[in-house]
Amino acid sequence: MLFIALLRSIVRVxxxxxxxxxxxxxxxxxxxxxxxxxxxxxxxxxxxxxLNPALSLGEAYMDGLLTIEDGTLFDFLALxxxxxxxxxxxxxxxxxxxxxxxLKQTNPLDRARRNVAFHxxxxxxxxxxxxxxxxxxxxAYFRDPGxxxxxxxxxxxxxxxxxxxxxxxRLKVLDIGSGWGGLxxxxxxxxxxxxxxxxxxxxxxxxxxERARAGGLDGQVRFLxxxxxxxxxxxxxxxxxxxxxxxxxxxxxxxxxxLGELLAEDGVCVLHSIGYADAPAPINPFIRKxxxxxxxxxxxxxxxxxxxxxxxxxxxVEILRLHYAYTLRHWRERFAARRxxxxxLYDERFYRLWEFYFxxxxxxxxxxxxxxxxxxxxxxxxxxxxxxxYMFERERADPLPVPAS
Numbered sequence: 001m002l003f004i005a006l007l008r009s010i011v012r013v014x015x016x017x018x019x020x021x022x023x024x025x026x027x028x029x030x031x032x033x034x035x036x037x038x039x040x041x042x043x044x045x046x047x048x049x050x051l052n053p054a055l056s057l058g059e060a061y062m063d064g065l066l067t068i069e070d071g072t073l074f075d076f077l078a079l080x081x082x083x084x085x086x087x088x089x090x091x092x093x094x095x096x097x098x099x100x101x102x103l104k105q106t107n108p109l110d111r112a113r114r115n116v117a118f119h120x121x122x123x124x125x126x127x128x129x130x131x132x133x134x135x136x137x138x139x140a141y142f143r144d145p146g147x148x149x150x151x152x153x154x155x156x157x158x159x160x161x162x163x164x165x166x167x168x169x170r171l172k173v174l175d176i177g178s179g180w181g182g183l184x185x186x187x188x189x190x191x192x193x194x195x196x197x198x199x200x201x202x203x204x205x206x207x208x209x210e211r212a213r214a215g216g217l218d219g220q221v222r223f224l225x226x227x228x229x230x231x232x233x234x235x236x237x238x239x240x241x242x243x244x245x246x247x248x249x250x251x252x253x254x255x256x257x258x259l260g261e262l263l264a265e266d267g268v269c270v271l272h273s274i275g276y277a278d279a280p281a282p283i284n285p286f287i288r289k290x291x292x293x294x295x296x297x298x299x300x301x302x303x304x305x306x307x308x309x310x311x312x313x314x315x316x317v318e319i320l321r322l323h324y325a326y327t328l329r330h331w332r333e334r335f336a337a338r339r340x341x342x343x344x345l346y347d348e349r350f351y352r353l354w355e356f357y358f359x360x361x362x363x364x365x366x367x368x369x370x371x372x373x374x375x376x377x378x379x380x381x382x383x384x385x386x387x388x389x390y391m392f393e394r395e396r397a398d399p400l401p402v403p404a405s
Contacts, residue, residue: 003040012085016076018045019065019069029083036079037070058286058360062353074359109227113200114244115294120179120201123197125345127180130334134182135207138242138272139324139372149330152323156354157186160396163316163376164237165384166191174198174235174262176228177243181208181221185237197223207301223350229254234264244273245295249280252302256310259377264270268384269312269377274324277369284360291357300373307377315384316376324372325365332358362380 004018007028010183015035015335016028021043040046045065047107048056060066060072112331131137132150141159141339160183164173169192175184178197181204199205213217224231228243235388247255263269276299282288283296300317307314335342342351365369378384 001026001046003046003053006050007051010080013083014090015077016079019068028247029079034075034079035070036068036076038076040068040069041065041067053393055285055289057389058290058353058356061335061356062290062349064349064352065087066326073355074362077359077363078367080359081324081363084368109229111195111294112227112246116200116291118293119291120199121203123345124203126342129338129341132332135180136182137179140327141320142331144324145322145326149327149334152214152327152330153182157183158190158395160239160241160270160272160374161187161190162391163268163374164191164239165268165394166193167405168236170194171236172196172234173237173239174231174266175364176238176240177246178204178208178223179242180204181211181223183210183239183241184208184221185215185217185224186261188217189215190211193220193237196235197221198226198228199223200225200227203212208375210404229258231258231262233262235262236264238263238267238269238352239272241272242274245297246292247296248294249296249298252298252306253309255308260311260379263312263377263379265379266383267378268315271375271377273373275371275373275377277319277371284364286360287357297370303373303375307375312377312379313377314375315381316374316388320346320372321376322365324370325362328358328365329363343395 004026007016007018011029013032014029015031016027017025017035017037019025019039021040030405037126040049040060042065045060047058049066082242101271127135132140132153134150134153136153136156139156140147140149140153143155147155164187166173168188171191171193173187173193173195175187175195176276178184178199181197184195186196188195197208199208203226205223208223209218212221212288214221223352244255259269273388274297276297278299280302281297281298283292286296288295304314324363332355335354339351361370377383384390
């Protein structure tokens with residue numbers, strides 16, 4: 001079987017038993033722990049898994065054609081990832097990745113809106129099941145691995161606010177990709193900021209506006225259902241969390257040019273994005289096809305190369321390593337605890353699809369090269385203090401310091 005041959009080129013440590021569609025069992029690895037058993041339920045799956053495993057593994061799992069007989073889905077993918085390492089050693093998989101690297105996603109306005117709606121306009125009940133109370137759908141910030149999800153998401157907003165240097169009242173702040181409005185509302189309350197949030201999601205926009213009204217902040221915070229490229233004017237501060245992954249590699253230059261256009265001369269921008277710690281690579285094809293169509297992940301080398309030509313200075317970069325792995329573990333466990341509710345809301349296939357998504361992403365941050373970076377940008381080298389002390393002082397102040405009038 002071609003798939004077995006591929007697995008033998010990857011799995012050298014640990015034990016992976018594969019039961020084919022006819023019931024025949026084969027052992028891959030050295031027989032040591034950890035041990036996982038999978039079963040393939042159709043002959044065609046064996047060929048598909050060999051031809052394009054990065055896509056077909058998830059498809060087979062969500063369709064019930066690959067089942068876990070011993071161990072868990074996490075155990076199975078972790079076994080593969082630990083053996084494959086951060087560099088990868090399969091010639092066939094390396095070839096597939098090189099071919100995929102040639103595809104660079106364009107992102108015209110109409111496609112961007114459709115891509116956002118595909119994921120973010122799903123049922124509100126779904127997101128209430130696994131997100132924190134503030135509905136932050138991005139990497140949390142764990143001051144301690146034992147932090148609750150709610151605490152870690154609050155930590156993240158404080159962390160970002162400190163980097164934005166909100167040292168004056170009524171600063172004009174732009175939140176690109178504002179989600180359900182939590183960060184925009186936090187900045188308005190914590191720093192007396194005047195905040196504009198933009199999202200392409202109809203559902204997120206509706207919820208954000210309702211939250212602003214309910215909190216009595218609708219005169220201080222506004223949410224627009226539009227693309228960031230349609231904005232005009234200038235802002236003292238710009239923040240973007242979890243949106244850059246949807247820009248597309250061909251559009252990086254356009255993105256940073258627009259940031260430069262919107263940012264005041266003495267302004268500060270903070271960009272929070274998933275990325276790769278190594279060389280440029282395409283996003284996992286399963287994630288692109290079934291979870292985030294049009295998405296792509298940057299390497300730091302790709303981002304720096306474009307920023308260098310944009311007229312912006314990188315004034316600070318921080319790499320968050322395991323924070324997203326912890327975040328995804330919380331989401332995955334909350335999701336699994338409400339399995340029956342999710343199946344009633346959608347169906348069994350949807351549940352397995354999203355289970356695979358959560359596990360695959362967590363594996364990427366634990367055992368592969370996925371990272372989150374927070375990049376601070378400005379037009380002037382003196383836009384922020386020359387040491388990071390101001391970040392730590394503001395972040396750790398309790399309550400948060402309110403800018404003086």
